[in-house]
Amino acid sequence: MSRFWNERLSFLSPYIPGEQPKNEQIIKLNTNENPYGPSPKVLQAVQTAVNDTLRLYPDPLAVELRQAIARRNKLTVEQVFVGNGSDEVLALSFMAFFSSKRKICFPNITYSFYQVYANLFGIPYTCPKLSPDFQICLEDYMQVPGGVLIANPNAPTGILLSCVEIEQLLQQNPDCVVIVDEAYIDFGGESAVSLIPNYENLLVVQTFSKSRALAGLRIGFAMGHPALIQGLEIVKNSFNSYPLDRLALVAGKASIKDELYFQSVVQKIIQTREWTVQQMVQLGFTVLPSQANFIFVTHPKKEAKTLFLALREQNIFVRYFAQELLSDYLRITIGTQKEMEALIATLKTWMV
Numbered sequence: 378m379s380r381f382w383n384e385r386l387s388f389l390s391p392y393i394p395g396e397q398p399k400n401e402q403i404i405k406l407n408t409n410e411n412p413y414g415p416s417p418k419v420l421q422a423v424q425t426a427v428n429d430t431l432r433l434y435p436d437p438l439a440v441e442l443r444q445a446i447a448r449r450n451k452l453t454v455e456q457v458f459v460g461n462g463s464d465e466v467l468a469l470s471f472m473a474f475f476s477s478k479r480k481i482c483f484p485n486i487t488y489s490f491y492q493v494y495a496n497l498f499g500i501p502y503t504c505p506k507l508s509p510d511f512q513i514c515l516e517d518y519m520q521v522p523g524g525v526l527i528a529n530p531n532a533p534t535g536i537l538l539s540c541v542e543i544e545q546l547l548q549q550n551p552d553c554v555v556i557v558d559e560a561y562i563d564f565g566g567e568s569a570v571s572l573i574p575n576y577e578n579l580l581v582v583q584t585f586s587k588s589r590a591l592a593g594l595r596i597g598f599a600m601g602h603p604a605l606i607q608g609l610e611i612v613k614n615s616f617n618s619y620p621l622d623r624l625a626l627v628a629g630k631a632s633i634k635d636e637l638y639f640q641s642v643v644q645k646i647i648q649t650r651e652w653t654v655q656q657m658v659q660l661g662f663t664v665l666p667s668q669a670n671f672i673f674v675t676h677p678k679k680e681a682k683t684l685f686l687a688l689r690e691q692n693i694f695v696r697y698f699a700q701e702l703l704s705d706y707l708r709i710t711i712g713t714q715k716e717m718e719a720l721i722a723t724l725k726t727w728m729v
């Protein structure tokens with residue numbers, strides 16, 4: 378607290394990201410990063426772009442990157458918006474589409490940034506409870522006054538809604554914007570992008586941070602009706618004309634271009650996920666059905682917090698949420714096959 382803070386600042390409760398330890402020896406399974414790194418072609422493109430042109434501002438419209446994203450998703454450039462990570466895209470969406478006069482709706486267990494943004498922007502909200510097995514109950518999201526926000530697959534559960542279910546949400550809420558945050562959709566889900574031509578109230582948000590292994594460059598994007606994209610552009614240009622720098626624009630384009638590398642990395646992670654789930658079940662864990670690059674697990678006999686601290690001692694970092702409903706669980710990012718073998722081997726020594 379300081380006497381120089383304004384009255385709003387004193388009431389903010391910011392998002393708390395997972396740890397980014399300096400020690401590189403650790404097995405880092407705590408922030409859902411991609412263990413394989415970006416495509417070599419992306420690295421090459423960025424290296425080539427490190428030159429004198431860095432003195433120039435980047436393209437404020439990010440046209441080439443938006444075109445690449447549009448082509449890959451069978452959309453037009455007017456249906457694509459890019460921002461400095463999907464966190465920023467989400468923040469701009471709150472400013473563009475949600476109002477202090479109408480309640481928005483998102484699940485009580487989901488990406489915790491939604492609540493942070495709602496508080497920051499003064500948007501009222503309700504948070505329907507997930508079912509005891511962590512499923513979203515669609516009947517809780519009918520005729521929502523101000524907007525709907527769903528992470529699909531959900532975080533930190535990894536549980537996926539089908540496109541048919543997303544379409545029900547859209548049909549039940551024709552008068553507000555429905556944001557589907559697809560940060561993890563590439564790991565086994567079906568994107569709602571195909572619904573965009575039929576629903577002017579749908580905004581699909583995705584990121585290069587997880588499946589495309591570019592968390593360090595901060596590239597996120599939204600896809601939707603041109604009127605929604607135009608709204609986002611207006612808010613963006615009232616705040617920061619150049620959210621994506623030259624290197625990020627180049628990397629993003631190169632990443633979209635290297636579809637083969639993208640597919641192979643995603644497939645490897647999915648395979649390792651399925652192997653890890655099997656092993657965890659054999660060790661007596663209950664594992665929620667995940668279509669993401671992480672799993673959410675609990676053990677009937679071992680306390681999650683104890684396991685979290687013990688793994689940490691062994692330089693294996695996973696995520697533990699010390700909060701109601703989540704405190705019996707660990708969220709474990711899917712690393713390389715070797716990293717997951719090390720995790721399982723370590724857990725085994727405690728499970729005799």
Ligand SMILES: *Cc1c(COP(=O)(O)O)cnc(C)c1O
Nearest residue numbers: 462463464488528560584586597
């Ligand atoms: C990781 C994550 C994001 C943020 O992604 P960035 O593009 O890195 O900002 C957004 N939503 C969910 C659900 C996430 O897990």
